[in-house]
Amino acid sequence: MPEKIIQIARSQADGSSRPVMLAIAGDSASGKTTLTKGLTEAIGEDRCLSICVDDYHKFDRAERKKLPFTPLHPDCNYIDIVEQHLQLLALGRPILKPVYDHATGTFTRPEYVEPKEFVIVEGLHPLATKLTRACFDVTVFLDPPEEIRHKWKVDRDCGKRGYTPEQVTADLERREPESALFIRPQRRFADIVIRFAPVPGREDPPGSPLSAELMLRPTIQHPALDSVLNDDHTSAMHLKIIRDRDGTPTDCLLVHGHASAEEAQLLEKAIWTELGTDGGAPPDHIGEISPGTRSEPLALTQLILLYHLLQVRANQRRAA
């Protein structure tokens, strides 16, 4: 059971040398990079490393054209090397990471990467195997409604990667069976499932922030939000216990896009205080979609993730 060995090794490793590891899994264009970027900025790049496991593709774009599967298929990726590199990072060791250039669809010079205090691992497959999962302290799955994700993918791939909308739509169709088989099943291994979406039944004006629905699963200990929030589903923010798709109980936090800054900041303060940060304010720029545009649902999502990362770190320090 190699996943037990890495768990034991991590528990024995000196807290100061062992990074706090966060996985952000999700399908293509589900918002992984945006969330990762926000967290990295909040923590500071000097203390936080982020890597993308999609760099571990086996084939370049030209080679993939001849293959019967898409990059979503585990056989299209060196999952065994991902397992190896995640174990090394989790134990505080450097790796020589492959680099896939999305602009050209080719592999370039590998990159020497040393873990920092916090390591964020995003991509299509960070929760693919027992061994990869054993490397993380906190695991997240991004689960936007498919129609939103499709729109995000068209916007991004046409904007940054030079595809036409028809190409992206055809690609999405081709990927769907493998998405169902290999990406969405990772949802069940996440401590937190995040869904940004418009609130059903509301006609918010275009440009309104999306709401955030967060499944806070009892696999890790979440901040005690029930002292601040109730389950009144008419409020802009509420917390209720529900059964997840597989029947297991979970907390569900909903933050509406129209939640006021005052309301949201009350909750932010409660989370931040529970962390015991001695009155310091939450990091700047939290919840920023673009410079100057702030989304309270995004701010609270980032803050809950920060809470967990800092909590793990504090526990390591206490144990050391």
Next chain:
Amino acid sequence: MPEKIIQIARSQADGSSRPVMLAIAGDSASGKTTLTKGLTEAIGEDRCLSICVDDYHKFDRAERKKLPFTPLHPDCNYIDIVEQHLQLLALGRPILKPVYDHATGTFTRPEYVEPKEFVIVEGLHPLATKLTRACFDVTVFLDPPEEIRHKWKVDRDCGKRGYTPEQVTADLERREPESALFIRPQRRFADIVIRFAPVPGREDPPGSPLSAELMLRPTIQHPALDSVLNDDHTSAMHLKIIRDRDGTPTDCLLVHGHASAEEAQLLEKAIWTELGTDGGAPPDHIGEISPGTRSEPLALTQLILLYHLLQVRANQRRAA
């Protein structure tokens, strides 16, 4: 003491999954690739993987131009990643190996490499640290006289890599201090030190095979050549015990370039018989410098290395 941990892990690993590891260290153009190629062909490419640790350079050729050191300096190489990858291979695990293209002086797409039954690791620094050395079953250092090596380097770098003889000579001068500091000290960690050279005092016609002088150090158990050879230094092949440069006793086997095929094959047969290969002949093509041209000193050198590789493998099988 991580080097002990890897030694223990290797001794515990299942013999059938743990490759036999051979290091071939030596300065630039000392004959590493030729020796590696000969052994790989003798064993068969299906059973033998060879890798070059010079692929772990930190800088490409253009970047190195601005640096105060040459590729011989350990700081010019990811020695920590070399240590990591050698440990993984030694335990039977795959690696994603960087690839340095000597023709262009740049890094290309990394290569997924799985160990085979035998793994030959050649390069400038395979014996650089305690941890790299702990990964090997047999270690070799190539130690040709400097004037021979310089000639080989000029021939190769002008022939295959597009340099002028003046450039190569200037490069050799620039490298000399680092060669003395970082490459030649690895000699003392080799079980076998190999020196191909003309025999001093003889005026052999051009094109005569070089003689081979092999230090067979008591760090591993060599075939019992003393039953076949004596220390008569006038014979074309002889074996004597000497003190090595640092004063430690060692066997020294000398095979002259003019040794006859009959004499050499008697010795080859003795080595091969001691291995207990049940009357099978030594591999084809052994000792071939080029198709059809055979060197007895090279043949005996390769055969002694093969003896050790196969001996380790047989011992693993007996222990399993």
